[in-house]
Structures are given as C-alpha cells and as structure tokens.
Amino acid sequence: xxxxxxxxxxxxxxxxxxxxxxxxxxxxxxxxxxxxxxxxxxxxxxxxxxxxxxxxxxxxxxxxxxxxxxxxxxxxxxxxxxxxxxxxxxxxxxxxxxxxxxxxxxxxxxxxxxxxxxxxxxxxxxxxxxxxxxxxxxxxxxxxxxxxxxxxxxxxxxxxxxxxxxxxxxxxxxxxxxxxxxxxxxxxxxxxxxxxxxxxxxxxxxxxxxxxxxxxxxxxxxxxxxxxxxxxxxxxxxxxxxxxxxxxxxxxxxxxxxxxxxxxxxxxxxxxxxxxxxxxxxxxxxxxxxxxxxxxxxxxxxxxx
Amino acid sequence: xxxxxxxxxxxxxxxxxxxxxxxxxxxxxxxxxxxxxxxxxxxxxxxxxxxxxxxxxxxxxxxxxxxxxxxxxxxxxxxxxxxxxxxxxxxxxxxxxxxxxxxxxxxxxxxxxxxxxxxxxxxxxxxxxxxxxxxxxxxxxxxxxxxxxxxxxxxxxxxxxxxxxxxxxxxxxxxxxxxxxxxxxxxxxxxxxxxxxxxxxxxxxxxxxxxxxxxxxxxxxxxxxxxxxxxxxxxxxxxxxxxxxxxxxxxxxxxxxxxxxxxxxxxxxxxxxxxxxxxxxxxxxxxxxxxxxxxxxxxxxxxxx
Numbered sequence: 001x002x003x004x005x006x007x008x009x010x011x012x013x014x015x016x017x018x019x020x021x022x023x024x025x026x027x028x029x030x031x032x033x034x035x036x037x038x039x040x041x042x043x044x045x046x047x048x049x050x051x052x053x054x055x056x057x058x059x060x061x062x063x064x065x066x067x068x069x070x071x072x073x074x075x076x077x078x079x080x081x082x083x084x085x086x087x088x089x090x091x092x093x094x095x096x097x098x099x100x101x102x103x104x105x106x107x108x109x110x111x112x113x114x115x116x117x118x119x120x121x122x123x124x125x126x127x128x129x130x131x132x133x134x135x136x137x138x139x140x141x142x143x144x145x146x147x148x149x150x151x152x153x154x155x156x157x158x159x160x161x162x163x164x165x166x167x168x169x170x171x172x173x174x175x176x177x178x179x180x181x182x183x184x185x186x187x188x189x190x191x192x193x194x195x196x197x198x199x200x201x202x203x204x205x206x207x208x209x210x211x212x213x214x215x216x217x218x219x220x221x222x223x224x225x226x227x228x229x230x231x232x233x234x235x236x237x238x239x240x241x242x243x244x245x246x247x248x249x250x251x252x253x254x255x256x257x258x259x260x261x262x263x264x265x266x267x268x269x270x271x272x273x274x275x276x277x278x279x280x281x282x283x284x285x286x287x288x289x290x291x292x293x294x295x296x297x298x299x300x301x302x303x304x305x
Numbered sequence: 306x307x308x309x310x311x312x313x314x315x316x317x318x319x320x321x322x323x324x325x326x327x328x329x330x331x332x333x334x335x336x337x338x339x340x341x342x343x344x345x346x347x348x349x350x351x352x353x354x355x356x357x358x359x360x361x362x363x364x365x366x367x368x369x370x371x372x373x374x375x376x377x378x379x380x381x382x383x384x385x386x387x388x389x390x391x392x393x394x395x396x397x398x399x400x401x402x403x404x405x406x407x408x409x410x411x412x413x414x415x416x417x418x419x420x421x422x423x424x425x426x427x428x429x430x431x432x433x434x435x436x437x438x439x440x441x442x443x444x445x446x447x448x449x450x451x452x453x454x455x456x457x458x459x460x461x462x463x464x465x466x467x468x469x470x471x472x473x474x475x476x477x478x479x480x481x482x483x484x485x486x487x488x489x490x491x492x493x494x495x496x497x498x499x500x501x502x503x504x505x506x507x508x509x510x511x512x513x514x515x516x517x518x519x520x521x522x523x524x525x526x527x528x529x530x531x532x533x534x535x536x537x538x539x540x541x542x543x544x545x546x547x548x549x550x551x552x553x554x555x556x557x558x559x560x561x562x563x564x565x566x567x568x569x570x571x572x573x574x575x576x577x578x579x580x581x582x583x584x585x586x587x588x589x590x591x592x593x594x595x596x597x598x599x600x601x602x603x604x605x606x607x608x609x610x
Contacts (some may be wrong), residue, residue: 086486088486098562154540181393182531182532183509183528184528205507206525208528216603217604217606218511219530219606220511220524220525220604223362223489223513223523224487224489225487225490227487255606255607258607293608298522298523299522299525299604299605299606300563301522301560303598
C-alpha cells in the first residue's frame, strides 16, 4: 500500500553547542517521507519556492517518492532557524519565514485521493483538515502535531482529533494538551478526544503507545552515545511508523503498531546521528534490521521467575 | 540465600502538593529491607533511638527480617523532612537531624558476616566501606548512593566503586558523577570506575541496566496513573533487586539481573502509591507477579517483521 504524507518542506539553519549548519534540507514532510520510503511507496504533498536546490528534489525522487503533489512556485522556500542548548533537548526557534508556505492550500492529485494510509505530518491543523477532506475513505489516518498548534490553533486541532485514528506528540505536548502530569493519564485523556491510538514520544526515554481496551506498549529508545542534531527525529519516527503500516495489507492491529513504533524509533535513531537528512538518506535495510534486533534484545526478559 | 542490608532508618516528615504527613517510618534500610523480604531472608544493620515507635520494629520483625544488627540506643532517631514540588519529581530537603546516626559505626553480628548478597543502601560511603570490611567473601555486592555523597564524599565513593559488583543511582546522579550528558556514556564511564554492573534509574521512564561485554537492558516503568509519595522508591527498587538475587543459588548472570531489575521496579511501583511503607508492607506475592507480568506484556514486540 502507499502512504500519503503532507507537511512542511523547509530550508533550515541549525545551531548546536558544537556545530552550526546553514541552508539544510528540513521540514516535517521531508523527514517523514524519506523515512517512510524505506518501507512503502510515498505520495508527497508539499510546496517549495524556486530557490529550492535541485539536489533535494533529486534526493526525494531517488527514494522513489511520488512528487506529483509537490508544488514548485515562484518565491522563497519556507525557512526555519533553531538552536539547541547544551542538553540537546531544549530547542529555541531563532526565526521562521513561511514564504511560499503561507498560502499553501493544496488540491490533491487525482492519483493520491485513494491512498490508504495518511500521515498528516506536523503542519497547521487547518491544513491537515484541508488535505484530509480530499482523501477518499482512508484506512488509517495519523496526525503529528507540536506545541505551537496547541498554543495557537487548539480548537482546530481538537476537531482534527475526532477525525484521525492516531495522534503522535511528545511528552511535553501531551501534558500541555491535557493538563495531566502523568503521561499515562495524558495518553488516555487524548484517546477520549477521538484517536483510538496515541503515541507519546519521550526522546531519549523511548515512546509510550496507547491502544484500544487499555492496550499499552512501552518502546525503549535506541541506546545512542552521540546525538548530533535532534531536528526531524519526531518526523522521522512518524514517517517510519506510517511507512511500516503501509507495507502490509490487512487491518492495523496493536501488534503491528508495536512493530511500527519500533521501526519508527530505529529510523529516528539514525536520523539524529547527523545534521539534516545526511544519515537518514543513507540508511539501508540491513542497518534498519540490525537496530530493530538490538531494540528487541535490550527489552527482553524472562516471563517467568 | 540471605541478603545483608545496611542503611538509614529514619522518621520522616513529608509534604506533597496534596498532603502532609509527619513522623513516618523512612530511611533507605527500612524501604530496602521490607522490599527484599518479599524474596529472601534479610539481615538488617541499622540504628534507631529509644524514641523509635515499637510498631515499626514489629513491622520489620513481621516481615521476618533479622534484627540482631539493629541497634536501639538512647537518644533520638535520625529525622528527615522533605517536600515534593508539583511535578512530584523535584524534591527539596527541608531539614535533616542525624541524631543517633551521627556516630553510627556498627560491628556486624557474627551470624551476618558470611551473608552472600550485600546491599549497601544509601548512606555515607565511609559507612558503606566500614560494613563491607566486615563481610567475608560476599558473592555479590551492590551499592546505592545519592547526589549528597557525590557532592561531599566523592573520593570515598570512587574508592567504593572499586569494591562493588554493582552501583545503583539515578539519571541525574549518573550525569553528576561522570560529567556525561548521554546516559549510555555515563553508565559505561561508571563501569570503568569498577562495578561490572550499573543500574541507572529514570523514575517514570524506567531503568537502564549495563552489564559486562556491552550487555544492556532497558526496563520499562510500570504505567502508574497516581503517585502519592515518591520517597523510598529507589531504596525499594534496590531492595527488591537484591532480594531477588538472593532468592536463588548460582551465579549472578545478566539474565537474572534483568529479572531482578524488573522485580525491583514492581516493588517500587507499589511503594509510591502511598506514604511511607503503607502500601509496600501490604504487597503480596500474587500482586508482585501480576505487575511483573504486566511489565512483560507492555514491553514485548515481535522479533521478526
């Protein structure tokens, strides 16, 4: 099956305590689409300006991503600039320029409208609604979001929750959205707002997955020693998860979602090893399988005494 | 086998955002000993004043804990007073009065000296050395510690690391002790100081276990919705872990330690449901097995695609 991914495509300037890189390929759709492409065909929906480097287009095309839904228009590409503090967990946005993204209101190509798996990557909830309106009877819809939308577009986000099968967000955002300190309570409170499944990302502490009938999965993080750039880790996670779900036919069960969460974590663990998509774009199937096996090994223990 | 536990026995005044309780049974040895007693015979080493309530002695005795090493001396019992902030993770010590604990320098009863498993619960490293000096050829020695000792007794603690098989500490302490931001690096840096095994506790995020030859285990936290009093969670974890190791003969393998970490986590999850040892003291074997099974269920996923 294919997965439809809509989100931002950006040029990022990123600063960490040890390095600074301007003009990098970024954006939620870039990371998500490349990550998903390791498992399934991807239909990409996004917009860039005529300043967008051709090499980035070639990277996406080289991953087999369908670019019929990618608009290239006169003007400048969306730009984001951010800085990570010493702990590499705290991020400050230095500047944002929406540019061509400001009035983006895509019409889906006819060939995209029946895509069975939909990932509404991190963008404004109104835009997520707009895209979802155009998909015919999707099998499984995943939404990603961020603190910004909880702050400035909460009503639209809450309405979206009634329309999706799964929400992905991080621990701080889960607490912010629900007012609950306990992540277990927060996850359940989000389920009560609509989505049957909720994934709460905890960065270096892994991920919690909530399912129907009290189903619950605690996914460990890959034990990384070095983290060079956390940008796009969440987008990569979401893309890997969605791509894995699209890989096989059949219903989305909690068992399959557990595996999808693990694959998403594996892809994210590679992504943070380098700036932009430099590491993510060179991952291969054997490397993915290797870290999946490692995560399996480090989380096992005997059932009985 | 038996486990020898030395640590503090205290009367605590504890404040949380929703409740305040004075004069509670506390101290690292109290929590550790009761927790360990669910698995193995315990030889307790500690000191209290003649103000120590008889009911607490009866609680320890009722759990089958050997009290020959418990000194009851004229004077006041060690007292600690602390307050938890709104997130229940940040704790402020309001007051400490060492009282009879100030000059505690125990001679181990002869019957304790051959105890095979030793838990040096959280106390001053010099006192941990003093007790360890008196144990004859222990099979496995575990030390617990805290930020205070890293601040004021680091040299003694570092020397202790060369004498123990395992160190238990929390994430903040692991970073403080090693200067490493990455917990994976911190765990390995601590191993390089002596202990073959290191457990890094992460509170609501579970625990990381480091073993020889790069062995690694990521233990999930039990998904608790309510947490009433985190006091003693780490001590309870250490006690359950040590008690489980003492339960069976044979060498301490990484496989057995994985299970021990899970049992420690289970006991700690019960302990934080009520103030002092109120919940911990009423746990039964079926409840322990139930949460062990839950932790097993929520951390499993298929090995293959």
